[in-house]
Amino acid sequence: MLTRKAIIAGNWKMFKTVPEALTFVHGFRKTAVGLDHVEAVLCPPFTALALMSESLCGSGISLGAQDVFWEDKGAFTGEVSPVMLKDAGCSYVIVGHSERRQYFGDTDEKVNRKVIAVLSHALTPIMCVGETLEERESGVTKKVVRTQTTAGMAGLAPEQAAGMVIAYEPVWAIGTGRTASDEDAQEVIAYIRSIVQEMFGAEAAGQVRILYGGSVKPENTAGLMSKVDIDGALVGGASLEVESFAEIIRVTSETKG
Ligand code: 13P
DSSP states (O other): OOOOOEEEEEEOTTOOOHHHHHHHHHHHHHHOOOTTTEEEEEEOOGGGHHHHHHHTTTSOOEEEESOOOSSSSSSOTTOOOHHHHHHTTOSEEEESOHHHHHHSOOOHHHHHHHHHHHHHTTOEEEEEEOOOHHHHHTTOHHHHHHHHHHHHTTTOOHHHHHHOEEEEOOGGGTTSSOOOOHHHHHHHHHHHHHHHHHHHOHHHHHHOEEEEESSOOHHHHHHHHTSTTOOEEEESGGGSSHHHHHHHHHHHHHHHO
């Protein structure tokens, strides 16, 4: 039997001021249904974390950050540590998003350092992997996700791997309106699970939660969530409006619940 609880995480990227974030939370707390079966995570910009944490209190909705640096503290201008994220009320941290890899120099090695740092502070990483359009078209999707997954999870204990969240986000599906087909997403996600099994054993592979991300909308949620290895979604654009994000959660709860 499936014991993995679904997660729907909203990655707000560089959107929403503090007042806008608090208005969202106010509306979302009234609108969201299905939260018994689905864990909802909101990942706002750093500036909104602390006040959102207060306004989410008692809601059962979790808070996540969009990135982290691996040191606890020090002379690292502009960076934010896992200790600080915990202090601000986070329980999740997105690591290795393709936008970080593309624009800010996150390599597999840096992603691995961040994953280790996040886990060592009892936070849960949401580690992103995924191929570019060029890579998909030249038939190397599995090779790319294998490299990113094995490098990103290097050196972890099986229990740490089991508690992680991985998000498969094909870069060509992000913000483009082009989603991977349900079957393609299932195939790559099952493949990622098999890599976790090779590295950490069957128990970890059975427990690790693997999400799909890339143009997830209310209309395509049921198809994706009906797939056995897809444990939820990492949602960008559609997480910015209360109605669409709440609807994705409701549909997921209905499909997985
Ligand atoms: P979109 O849902 O806007 O395609 O973004 C996906 C994403 O990058 C989530 O991390």
